[in-house]
Structures are given as C-alpha cells and as structure tokens.
Amino acid sequence: MVTVSGAERVVALGGAVTESVFAIGGAERVVAVDTSSSWPASVNTLPKVGYHRQLGAEAVLSLEPDLILATTDAGPEGVIAQLRAVGIPVAVLSGEPSVEGAVSRLEGVGALLDLDATDAIGELRREITSIDCPEKRPRVAFLFGHGAGALTVAGTGTAADAIIRLGCGENAVTGYESYKPLTDEALAAVRPDVLLTTTSVLEATGGVDAVKALPAVKVAGIDQIIALDALMLLGFGPRTGEAAAALSKALR
Numbered sequence: 001m002v003t004v005s006g007a008e009r010v011v012a013l014g015g016a017v018t019e020s021v022f023a024i025g026g027a028e029r030v031v032a033v034d035t036s037s038s039w040p041a042s043v044n045t046l047p048k049v050g051y052h053r054q055l056g057a058e059a060v061l062s063l064e065p066d067l068i069l070a071t072t073d074a075g076p077e078g079v080i081a082q083l084r085a086v087g088i089p090v091a092v093l094s095g096e097p098s099v100e101g102a103v104s105r106l107e108g109v110g111a112l113l114d115l116d117a118t119d120a121i122g123e124l125r126r127e128i129t130s131i132d133c134p135e136k137r138p139r140v141a142f143l144f145g146h147g148a149g150a151l152t153v154a155g156t157g158t159a160a161d162a163i164i165r166l167g168c169g170e171n172a173v174t175g176y177e178s179y180k181p182l183t184d185e186a187l188a189a190v191r192p193d194v195l196l197t198t199t200s201v202l203e204a205t206g207g208v209d210a211v212k213a214l215p216a217v218k219v220a221g222i223d224q225i226i227a228l229d230a231l232m233l234l235g236f237g238p239r240t241g242e243a244a245a246a247l248s249k250a251l252r
Helices: 015-023 041-045 057-061 077-085 099-113 118-129 159-166 184-190 199-205 208-212 215-220 230-234 240-251
Strands: 010-012 030-033 067-071 090-093 139-145 151-154 179-181 194-198 224-228
Touching: 010 015, 015 030, 015 041, 015 067, 015 099, 057 077, 067 099, 077 090, 090 099, 099 118, 099 240, 118 240, 139 159, 139 184, 139 199, 159 230, 159 240, 184 215, 194 199, 194 230, 199 208, 199 224, 199 230, 208 215, 208 224, 224 230, 224 240, 230 240
Parallel strands: 010 030, 010 067, 067 090, 139 194, 194 224
Antiparallel strands: 139 151, 151 179
C-alpha cells in the first residue's frame, strides 16, 4: 500500500472511490474525479479526467495531484505506470464487488487521508444486517447496456450478481460468468420473475413499456421491471446497503 502524508490535491478514480472519500469527510481535498463519479451531486462541479478504465496521463497530470486514489479496475496499466514514474503516489484499492470490498475501500481511503471511516462502515453494515430476506427469493435477471440494440444480461461473478443476492433475489442466470448479449432464447430459458436494470438503461431504452416490448422480455413473460441508480446499485461504495435495501423492498 502506498503511504502518503498530508495529501491535499487528490484525484479520485472510480465512483466507489469518490463516494468513499466524500463519505468520510475528504471532499475538500478532491481536485478531480473520473466520469464514473456522479455522486454526491457536488462532484459534478469538479474537473473530469476521463473514464477510470481508459485514462490518459496528461489529463490527470494537469491537475497536479499529490495523490491518486484508484482501484484495480483503473487503467490502462501503462498510464498508471507513467503516473508513478513522474513521482505521483498512486494508491490502488480493491475493486471487489462485495460488502467487504466496500468496507476495504472505506478503510483504505481513511488510512491514506488520515480520516476516520468508522461511522461510514458502521452505517453500511447496519443497513446490510437490517435486511430480512424471505426463504423463497424471486428469480432476477439483470439487464445492462446502452439502448435496445446493445443490451446484455449479467451472469455470475458480476457486481449485478452480488447485489441481487444482497437484495434478497436469486440471479436467474447461472450458466455463465460476466455479461452476454440479450437473446430471446437465453432469457426465456431461465424464466426470471423480475427484470432488474438501471435508470439510465431504462431511459436509453425508452422506458418501462419499451423494455417490456423487447422480444426477449415478451418471450420470457416478464412483467415486473425494477430500475435503480447504476452507481448506487453496481458501484459497491458506501451506498451499497441503501442499494440492497431498496432492491429488497422492490422485490417484495
């Protein structure tokens, strides 16, 4: 782990990292974020240095940071190496999509900025433990993408799979890992009770009625559509407990 002292110009890369900094009182030290960072709303007044998986060194260097906070998802590796080569500390935190991953990121940010993450971690754990799941969980399929022509369905080993389980659902898709394109046959074969997506995907696809009208959704006979904020749902930041609770409530 990188060790720093008195960092005052922090570039936060990744929505969960940015949320973690803000959740423990480090907002005033953040001079820039990446484009996946959209919460809290005040981050949208900060300079954006590109997407954390497709960084360019020049955009980051122009902010003259004395610490870069990122996760294992940040890249390309060559850019990370270039930033380190000029002497900027780059702290790489776990990108694991789990409650313990979220806790680890809060702890890591707290240690690096000499801030107390205890309250944020306690609140996250309380929200998770307060969720009471039914014995029989609804079967949920998660839909992601950028519009009707480019939609995918989440398998195992994904952030979607993890939040479905935390939110009292059962991922209906267990035959593969990661994401695969939405097809009529695949969705019909797993017969989910509920289709989960994000508010941005819902908007890009044309709304609830448009999603229900998709051939694959019609063939599978899915009637219930749940949409939640993408970063809250998939980011596994400090709002993970809030996301799981919201999903649990919607599934009842």
